[in-house]
Amino acid sequence: MSEEEKIGVYICHCGHNIAGTVDVEGVAEWAKSLPNVTVSKDYKFMCSSLGQELIEEDIAEQGLSRVVVAACSPHMHEPTFRGACSRAGLNPYLFEMANIREHASWVHQDDGEAATEKAKSIVSGAVSRARELEPLEPFRAPIDETTLVVGGGIAGINTALEIANAGYKVILVEREPSIGGHMAQFDKTFPTLDCSACILTPKMFDVGNHPNIELMTYSEVEQVDGYVGNFTVRIRKKARMIDVDLCTGCGDCWERCPAKVVDTVYEAGLGYRTAVYRPFPQAVPKYPVIDTESCIYFKNGRCRACEKFCPTDAIKFDQEDEIIVTSVGNIVLATGYDLFDSRRLPQYGYGRLANVFTSLEFERMTNASGPTDGKVLLRDGVTEPKSVAILHCIGSRDKNTNDYCSAICCMAALKFAHLVKEKTDAEVYNFYIDMRTAPKDYETFYNRLMQEGTHFIRGRAAEVTDAARKPEEVGKLIVQAEDTLIGKQRRIPVDMVILMAGMQPRHDSQEVSHRFGIGCSDAGFFNESHPKLDPIATMNAGIFIAGVCQGPKDIPASVSQGAAAASRVLSLIGKGEVEIEPVRAHIDEDRCSGCRICNNLCPYNAIDFLEDLAVSRVNPALCKGCGTCVAACPSQVIDGQHYTFNSIMSQIEGLLWDVRPNGEEKVTFQKTEPV
Amino acid sequence: MVDYKQYHPAWGDRSPVIIGFLCNWCSYRAADLAGTSRFGYPATLRDIRIMCTGRLDPTFVIKALREGADGVLVMGCHPGQCHYEEGNFKAMRRVALLRRTLSQLGVHPDRVQLGWASAAQGIIFTETVKEMTEKIAKLGPLKWHDNNHDASPHLPPLPEKEATHG
């Protein structure tokens, strides 16, 4: 078979990216000497339409039976060149990519000779592998038109509405008792200072009432199986202890509930809630939940006050978690962020000095429906501060905590400065490292704040202390910082300190990313498929990401990403079917010895043992193509499609073209042949 | 080009050659990221993309060494992070056994290494290649096909028991 193959090799310059380090002409010339290579060319940009046409022409005119493009990573352009092969009538799985950019020119920039030699090896390996490739047909499967959206913050809400408005079903799973996410906690949003609730609540209402949206709050996705177009998800609907068909949301229960606990989620620790609670008045859905950990009845068997007072008998103490297993075609993750825990930086005194607040606490404080009815007050609940310090970058841009910029804190800090001025007569001091106000209209807001008389001090605050050194510092919180504009240490006594704690990945983001089979950055934000060209998709087809779970961003950007995720889902649904890589295991049943070694190795239980024939068989719908069984079969009768034994053995030979033993010493490992 | 004679005289003018097996989901992407971030590393690694380290047939490793490679580096997702749940645990066991077998055949077990890098860890990938290169450079060329013996002067005694990670 492999003797008659005609292989075309194309070496891409990638402008200067490859050609600047690797002698591309030299490699192209050299590749002509490789066995079966009939065409070898170099070209400026292989991915351009002209580059692709070059391949198409050669396939047509020279009758190429294999194509190798040496360029960037296959994760970048394998689909592009497979497309070119397809158009010219060549099976796309007979294409092989040689990664001489990411794996050669870009990492050996200081040594062009070494980079060129390595590029030759990579090309040689690809040519050898190409010789052994076999034509394959992608599987086609219909797309389930229902989409799962995980997380009901503004990003998830927007995704769900866009898809539902286009006429398709959405299941929205939210962990908390209500959707809304962080935006529901705010009173005003920068830079326009419009009322957060006024713009969010109508959207939440739409989600709750949309005929195409099935809302599951107080729920979590526990398991995900399947592949793009055909996922099976297992959702745990935690017991609310409330019969939602009977509950009217009247509130008699939480008004009578004697168990009060600090609300660390919605009130950010600044306020209280009862054991039976609805997080906030505009909650969607309107039904409360009983938090069994703080409920007195669940702790010591007595109380049941809510049950007595509920006018509709909706309290059900014996309710149990419900498990829902359902199928969906696409999944959008919009799980948002956690606030950085300011206790990790004891020098700022949070948790020790009463009048040090976090950013979210302050959001709740300024909220008209918050614990202080929107008044800016010290921890005693009565005193208005006369001076307030706002410390930027808490936990952000610091290699000891989070090394990235949390993107929104400068603007939120400006918003806070404005709100303090609006609500009190206090002097406001903002301590910043750099003022980052890039997006549209943000700089204008900054200018406005400067006119409002906020004091801006350029320097990261070093410490907040109550140890007075001077009489005017007594009874105050003193912020110590180096003012880098005047090059002097400053101590500013204030009544209140607000720590602009940054946004960080959800505490369980690693777990969640693993559950959905997508990657995470080291920090824990979900990885996009390409940082510039595909910031919505993940490396797992059919799973998309939107909002802060992908990286710090503001509300407009979260909304846009939600809409973008929706449009990606809709275009897949519109196609009606998905193509799935035919990378699967296949057992040659005639030669299987029936040893069953493979059966238990498969992580997906995709291998059945056929008792009557005494052989094993792979169920291609369950197999994901990891190749574990392929490597383990002692009879070597499992074929790992596209990563066959022969193709890898051949690639090894090709890669080692310059160091291989020649002539009679040549080592051969034969795949065992049937006897 | 780096002069590897400083590590072992037998290198002469040549550089160590290491065959890499990188899983598609983590370490191959870590290598891509090393590229986009322009993290340099020695030009000793020639890698092969496999879907998962679970695909690693020990024959591949023997083949690479017999065909002239001086070392083999297998890299996958961190334990617990394999895209296919547990392929890397299978690789751990296979590589441990393989290292034992190789040392019985007179090949220094350090010539075969297993490492992990997530898709976000270009720098860990780079460091691993650097360390491996240095290790192989010190061991010297393998030339298994030439003389059936490892040029490394100090083959360790056969490992009593090498952990096979359950």
Ligand SMILES: Cc1cc2nc3c(=O)[nH]c(=O)nc-3n(C[C@H](O)[C@H](O)[C@H](O)COP(=O)(O)OP(=O)(O)OC[C@H]3O[C@@H](n4cnc5c(N)ncnc54)[C@H](O)[C@@H]3O)c2cc1C
């Ligand atoms: C102090 C502060 C002030 C801010 N002020 C502004 C402002 O004025 N203007 C502005 O534009 N931006 C502001 N932002 C940024 C804004 O909060 C975010 O851009 C926005 O809320 C992100 O929305 P999201 O949907 O991505 O995440 P989130 O709002 O965090 O929503 C995520 C949702 O997913 C749910 N969830 C999480 N994990 C799971 C799971 N495993 N399963 C199911 N559900 C899950 C959560 O319960 C939550 O409801 C501010 C941020 C901070 C910290």
Ligand code: SF4
């Ligand atoms: S391991 Fe190989 S021989 Fe054994 S049952 Fe599986 S396919 Fe058959």
Ligand code: SF4
């Ligand atoms: S390739 Fe992996 S998923 Fe497929 S049958 Fe084999 S072990 Fe199972």
Ligand code: FES
């Ligand atoms: S996919 Fe990376 S080790 Fe299995």
